[in-house]
Amino acid sequence: MDELGIVDIREINRVxxxxxxYDFSNHxxxxxxxxxxxxxxxxxxxxxxxxxKKIQNDPSFFDDILCEIPVPSxxxxxxxxxxxxxxxxxxxxxxxxxxxxxxxWFPSCVSxxxxxxxxxxxAEMGILxxxxxxxxxxxxxCISYIKQGTYDVRKLEVSQENYVRFNGQRDLSAYYKPxxxxxxxxxxxxxxxxxxxxxxxxxxxxxxxxxxxxxxxLIYFNPTRQEMILQTLYRxxxxxxxxxxxxxxxxxxxxxxRDFDIANETESVYRKKI
Amino acid sequence: xxxxxxxxxxxxxxxxxxxxxxxxLPKDFPLPVLLCLHRLKHVRSGFVEALSLKSTIPVEEPYDxxxxxxxxxxxxxxxxxxxxxxxxxxxxxxxxxxxxxxxxIDLSFITAANAYRDKLIGIILSGANKDGALGLKxxxxxxxICIVQDPVxxxxxxxxxxxxxxxxxxxVYSTDQIISYLQKIR
Numbered sequence: 001m002d003e004l005g006i007v008d009i010r011e012i013n014r015v016x017x018x019x020x021x022y023d024f025s026n027h028x029x030x031x032x033x034x035x036x037x038x039x040x041x042x043x044x045x046x047x048x049x050x051x052x053k054k055i056q057n058d059p060s061f062f063d064d065i066l067c068e069i070p071v072p073s074x075x076x077x078x079x080x081x082x083x084x085x086x087x088x089x090x091x092x093x094x095x096x097x098x099x100x101x102x103x104x105w106f107p108s109c110v111s112x113x114x115x116x117x118x119x120x121x122x123a124e125m126g127i128l129x130x131x132x133x134x135x136x137x138x139x140x141x142c143i144s145y146i147k148q149g150t151y152d153v154r155k156l157e158v159s160q161e162n163y164v165r166f167n168g169q170r171d172l173s174a175y176y177k178p179x180x181x182x183x184x185x186x187x188x189x190x191x192x193x194x195x196x197x198x199x200x201x202x203x204x205x206x207x208x209x210x211x212x213x214x215x216x217x218l219i220y221f222n223p224t225r226q227e228m229i230l231q232t233l234y235r236x237x238x239x240x241x242x243x244x245x246x247x248x249x250x251x252x253x254x255x256x257x258r259d260f261d262i263a264n265e266t267e268s269v270y271r272k273k274i
Numbered sequence: 275x276x277x278x279x280x281x282x283x284x285x286x287x288x289x290x291x292x293x294x295x296x297x298x299l300p301k302d303f304p305l306p307v308l309l310c311l312h313r314l315k316h317v318r319s320g321f322v323e324a325l326s327l328k329s330t331i332p333v334e335e336p337y338d339x340x341x342x343x344x345x346x347x348x349x350x351x352x353x354x355x356x357x358x359x360x361x362x363x364x365x366x367x368x369x370x371x372x373x374x375x376x377x378x379i380d381l382s383f384i385t386a387a388n389a390y391r392d393k394l395i396g397i398i399l400s401g402a403n404k405d406g407a408l409g410l411k412x413x414x415x416x417x418x419i420c421i422v423q424d425p426v427x428x429x430x431x432x433x434x435x436x437x438x439x440x441x442x443x444x445x446v447y448s449t450d451q452i453i454s455y456l457q458k459i460r
Binding site for chain 2: 028029030031034035071073074078079080158161162165216218219220222223226246247248249250
């Protein structure tokens with residue numbers, strides 16, 4: 001298979017933009033190139049021209065692109081200390097202040113690893129019915145994948161280790177059923193989650209959100225696009241709402257001083273300034 | 275001197291070597307040093323502190339899209355791949371493991387080779403996995419300098435031997451020789 005050059009990637013982006021009005025040009029170049037090359041390998045496409053022809057001639061292929069370009073979470077309960085913080089500090093403090101349901105938003109779900117981690121945490125706290133969870137996905141395929149509960153068996157061992165470090169109440173296996181070469185997660189946990197397809201610009205983002213989980217997503221965009229996304233997330237949050245990023249993602253520049261306070265530095269949790 | 279960066283990859287048995295290198299660089303070392311070392315994914319803190327203890331240059335775990343600056347060492351954070359983007363910034367990624375590793379030495383080396391071309395010095399140290407061999411090949415193909423720690427000296431030889439099998443490297447050096455090579459860069 002040919003390695004993609006910058007010229008190829010620009011042409012691919014141009015074609016996608018002209019047909020589907022999606023702009024991938026602000027993706028971080030290295031990871032985006034790798035995601036495209038991975039997609040080509042999956043679909044046995046050898047050249048950039050081949051990829052472009054498939055995009056032009058096969059409308060159903062576009063949802064495959066939308067599903068395969070975003071990077072799924074690596075494991076469940078990644079960074080157990082963050083999940084412990086949510087259980088021991090964030091939720092006890094904020095549930096107490098909440099009269100209605102506490103609104104939580106995942107702006108970009110791919111495999112549902114973070115979503116399932118959160119619902120397990122909330123179920124164990126006995127407060128799953130006191131939150132409203134909105135899960136946005138860029139592709140229909142991702143939504144059905146998450147709703148079916150299918151999960152990659154290769155990610156189980158590390159997820160299990162994380163869950164132990166999180167000090168969960170049970171064994172992680174209580175939340176899934178082994179199949180032949182994958183597992184099915186307990187989908188009753190997500191029965192109240194509101195799924196929706198959301199485009200790459202996060203247009204029609206929900207409002208009055210108290211907590212946004214958006215970990216290790218910003219890293220896939222260039223700084224220009226990161227700033228725009230952060231503005232959208234900022235507008236979605238209610239006053240003093242919290243935004244959780246990946247632990248090596250940081251809000252910099254004007255937004256850092258003007259829009260957000262740091263709520264938990266080691267876990268990269270930010271609080272919207274009023 | 276026209277080099278733009280040094281990149282070092284290592285795994286089992288490389289910690290002492292890295293420490294000695296970092297402790298011996300001139301304080302005004304003119305290049306950035308990128309470190310991609312295999313590490314436990316759930317141990318987030320402690321490693322950078324241990325490397326910093328006696329290092330002559332600052333060692334940090336970069337945040338995503340941080341600019342790469344000379345005279346500093348950048349350690350790939352636990353459970354992230356570390357890339358160099360063409361704009362001379364660090365980019366982090368949580369893509370799949372490569373050679374069972376995240377961070378993957380191959381990915382760091384390949385992206386650094388793309389960004390710095392023939393202005394890169396790549397060094398592979400002791401390790402128990404073939405990660406890094408492909409990356410070093412890419413450094414060579416782009417005209418960069420390739421150095422491999424002498425397997426005789428390595429606690430675990432798999433990584434250096436895999437690199438030597440795949441690429442005709444410029445130097446096979448002991449730790450002392452690596453240090454004196456780097457000290458001559460002005």
